[in-house]
Amino acid sequence: MKELCPRFEKAMQLFSKRWVGLILFELLEGSKRFSEMESELPVSGRLLSERLKMLEKEEIIERRVYSEFPVRIEYILTDKGRALEPVIKEIQTWSEGWITEQELEDENTKP
């Protein structure tokens, strides 16, 4: 196997984990709480927790704890995370230009 760019491979490994793109999309709007993301995305608490932990480890997001009642925890993008904005923007642009109404309908009539 030929070696392709290992940095690109690593980045794709991140992106190809489910929900990562949508979580980043959410956080580009500003910092969010766990429960906000849980209600805005069709992701379960279990996976959201797992992904946030991973993104924190990768230093793409930061977890901020506010000792109020009840406890408030906010997730916010780091510089490394904010640097992903152009990627998300390009995916948006592409999806708006190339994903047809038909394709979306097919999705919705699946179950």
Added chain:
Amino acid sequence: MKELCPRFEKAMQLFSKRWVGLILFELLEGSKRFSEMESELPVSGRLLSERLKMLEKEEIIERRVYSEFPVRIEYILTDKGRALEPVIKEIQTWSEGWITEQELEDENTKP
């Protein structure tokens, strides 16, 4: 659950399938044969076949059959597929700017 852009969601669904990004990266270099991609990427024939079929269905790639001996089959990006170039480029740019040597080493010493 709030409805976020369904086109963006659909696009992320595509990207968050393993190997899709790397297959597109390969095909941006030009048309490729099944065996070429199989040897250049650490993906098995089973999944490569599955992903190519999916990308063809999404009209991102085209499958061209040349009746030679032995049969030659080439995969090539459609306009819709080539329109993904900026996405791939932005991921490359990000990965070059933000993925550290350290992170890559950690990966390699995992097993």
Added chain:
DNA sequence: TACACTAACTTACTTAAAGTAAGTAATAAT
């Protein structure tokens, strides 16, 4: 005619990741 060669897949099976639902921890108000 039979056997071998090649590229491009398939099929059958194992392992890992994702989805679901119920449960826990910490804190404070009643």
Added chain:
DNA sequence: ATTATTACTTACTTTAAGTAAGTTAGTGTA
């Protein structure tokens, strides 16, 4: 003591990914 609230965990089921062996179609060679 009981309830409320947020942010998770744990245990379990289902789906997707990984591995390896097998199949198909068209030649070409003995």
